[in-house]
Amino acid sequence: MIKRVNQKIAATYSIRNKSRLRASKNLGVVPPRLSVLEQPLESSINRLSQAAPLQKNLIKLMPNRKDFRELGQQINQIVVQSSDPEMMLKQISQAWGEAFAVDCCLVIAVDEALQPHQTGYWSSEELFSSTTLLQFQLIDAILLLPNRTELLAIDDLKTLEIQKSSQGQDLSLPVQSVLSIPTYFQGKQNGLITLWRLYPYQWRDYDLESAQIAAESVAIALAQIAQAKAIASLKRVINTSTQHQNAINELTMASRNTPDLTQILQLAISRTSQSLQVERGLIITLKSSDLLFKNRPKQFIPKAKVTVVSEWNSNSDLGGTTTLNNLNQSVNNSIALNQSFWLSECALCQQAFINAPEPLTLNFNDDFKVFEQSEVNPLFNITSLPAVMMFPLENQGTTFGFLLIQNSTARTWQVEELTLLKLVSVQVSTAIIQNQTLRQVQNLVDERTAQLQGSLEVQSKLYEKTRQQIDQLRQTNKLKDDFIDTISHELRTPLTSMNLAIRMLRTPGISNERKVKYLDILEQQCNQEINLITDLLRLQKLESNQTPLNLQSIKISSKLNDLVEMYTETWSEKGLAITVNLPQKPLLLQTDADSFDRILHELLTNAGKYALYDTSVILQAITQGDRIVISVTNIGAEILPEDATYIFDKFRRGHGVTDQAIKGTGLGLALVKSLVQHLNGTIEVTSIPIEQSSSAQVCFTLTLPQLPVAN
Incomplete structure (x- = not known):
């Protein structure tokens, strides 16, 4: 066996x-x-x-x-x-x-x-x-x-x-x-x-x-x-590499072509999170006024504000191609966006800040004891997303933010994934620095532009003021010339008539009748000269506020009726009729009688002078509260809008007056305006064209208050 x-x-x-x-x-x-x-x-x-x-x-x-x-x-x-x-x-x-x-x-x-x-x-x-x-x-x-x-x-x-x-x-x-x-x-x-x-x-x-x-x-x-x-593994590596490269290229193009930093950051975090297949991504920035923020000791935690500037999570992923509308929708769906807290309030951010420039990788299921004496900001939701990677955003050794990604389960990060995060963090850092630089430059440009604009506005105002002064000087010079021409004419014409009358009176053998006629001419022309000089002197006194007020109580109805009788006879040759409209209740006005009489005389003289033949002049008086309103209306030539502005100026007369041989010095309405202002009143003129006619209804409206008698 x-x-x-x-x-x-x-x-x-x-x-x-x-x-x-x-x-x-x-x-x-x-x-x-x-x-x-x-x-x-x-x-x-x-x-x-x-x-x-x-x-x-x-x-x-x-x-x-x-x-x-x-x-x-x-x-x-x-x-x-x-x-x-x-x-x-x-x-x-x-x-x-x-x-x-x-x-x-x-x-x-x-x-x-x-x-x-x-x-x-x-x-x-x-x-x-x-x-x-x-x-x-x-x-x-x-x-x-x-x-x-x-x-x-x-x-x-x-x-x-x-x-x-x-x-x-x-x-x-x-x-x-x-x-x-x-x-x-x-x-x-x-x-x-x-x-x-x-x-x-x-x-x-x-x-x-x-x-x-x-x-x-x-x-x-x-x-x-x-x-x-x-x-298959090689295809996955190639596909992942291509996806990472596409994300970097897309981010690079966006940084070059998109001025909106928010869209650039949203594109960066969404494409990175999708490429890495994580559940949540955040970009947070640090802002501090601490002088030690840049040159800080290793363990020093500055007083800095942490702000979420971009967020992406898998629940709000819209899928498909990343477009501008998708980015805007993703921003609108963000919960943590623009939320802020102090760096000292979050142990996770402090640890990441201390760990910089190296990234911080933690799994709170395993590493929670590291922070058992501190509090992690609830914004990060570490209970649901305990796996955290924080990649620092740096510029010249200064950490000013983090690119943060989170997962519900821990994972081993591959070399190509860390490379992607590094490249994205560099791109994001560059975009933020460029945006800050451009914003500073833009602010400087805006400030300089505002200063230049202000300087230009000042220069423009100075130029406009200078131009107005030049125009005023030109106007004043023109008025001076017109004044000299008018005064020369108004003074020389009567003097010429007076000189001629005197010469005729010296003629031997002149009859008594002719002597009387020439003496009348002398008297008339002399009175005209005296009135002109008197008006000029009075106008000068009114403009310099040297004329005292002599207040009296005037019965408006009696005064207007007296004027009607006077001007009815004067206007008879022209065929003018005068109509008076007065209220039944007597009107009394407390004012300066001489100034009031001169105003009415000048207005009626002006109305009779420019009224058309065989028309009516309407004289009306009413009360408005404690004021008396008197209007003088006639039918005559239209007063153009540009003439209405200057009609009360000295020596200013309307268009066509010279051609129509209407006598006048151009002082009447100027004197009226000065007298009205002397009585604390107002005067205005309206010209309403009459249909199917070249004439207009011209109305001067005088408003005078009751002047109180001084104690």
Whole structure:
């Protein structure tokens, strides 16, 4: 019996070595050494004698060699037809399990560190109900095998102490036998195939040889899966890199073309948060008037105001292309935007400020004890978003803000992600500095522009005032010339008539009648000269406020009736009629009688002088409160608006007066205005054109108050 066992063991070594040499020719694989569990000879004899009756009833029959030749072809077909790595490994494990007639099969793809990264599992109907649990138990058991890099056959797992997992948990494996076949591709192990049986089983040399042959196709399949995974990973890296580059390019273009800093910051935080697939992003700024803010000690916390200037969160993500409308909508949906607090009120911001220029990465689920003596501002909502990354915004060593991103779960930041955050923080810092610089320049330009505008306005006012003064001087000079011309005319004409009358009186033999006529001319012209000089002197006194008031109570009705009788006879040659409109109640006016008489005489003289022939002059008096309003209306030539402005000026007469040979000095209405002002009254003129006529209704309205008698 012992001899037969020794012969059996020797034959096993021989066949397994042949199998190993045959496997070495496949795909340039380095042939693995065959691991054999060395047991005492007596234990082997006992195991073989005990297993003999079990193999009759419990061990499944193995397939023939044709099945194993077809197994490789079947695996190749699975590789060609299946594009899903998970489904491919599952189908391969099923093909192996059915080909070797085992209870379950586990195909594992391993990385360079021989750690499992993808598995395919199959089990018989007998184990189907506990498939998921058994799969994880088998993986734990594989990690405890003596050797996973070489062909390993264990007839009975009870001989090994692998009933406990690496965490010390009880595996309670329902299987008792395993065959482990490593797969090699281009000299490197890329997988592991394990065949499992429910009962102890003595793996035959035929099983080992067939498994090594069939493992070649699995190695190729696993290599293809690894290659597909590497390609997918590379595509993800390229896609991520492209996405990051697009975000940087978009931010760069926005910084160049968009003057609105709010839109630039919103674009930066939204594109960065979307690229990194985080749940929330914030841009916060620090503003301080502290002199030590720029040149501060390492642990110094300045008195600075923290303000949220931009916010993005996944709940308000509008999706699609980032447009101006989307950015504005995102700003409108922001909750924390423009909220402020002091730096001393938030331990998180203080730690980030101290940690600058290095970014601060914290997970409050793990690192909360760091701030157990401080308070984190509730604005950051660390309860829901405990994973925080704060990247400083700097300029020449001064930290003036942070780019902050938050997640509900912690994550390991990749190099390319940190690079993106660094580039974005530089772009944001540059945009903020440029905006501040442009704002300062704009403020300076606005200030200088305002100063220049003020200077121009002053110069314009000075120019306008100078121009007005020049115009006034020109007007004054013109008035002087007109005054001289008028005075010369008004003085010379009477003097000429007087001189002529005197010469005629000196004519020898002149009759008495002619003497009387020439004397009348002398008297008339002399009186005219006296009146002109008197008016000029009186006007000068009125303008210099040198004329005293002699107040009297005047009966308006009596005064107007006397004037009507006087001017009715005077205007008879012109065919003028005069109408008086007086109220039934007597009107009394307390004023200066001489000034009042002169005003009425001048107004009636002016009306009779310019009224058309055979028309009426209307004289009306009414009361308005304690004032007396007297109007003189006649039908005559229209007074143009530009003449109405200057009609009360000295020596100013209307257009066409000279052509119509209407006598006058231009002092009458000027004297009226001065007298009215002397009596604290007002006077105004209106000219209403008459339809279908070149004439107009001209009305002078005089308003005089009751002057009180001084005590």
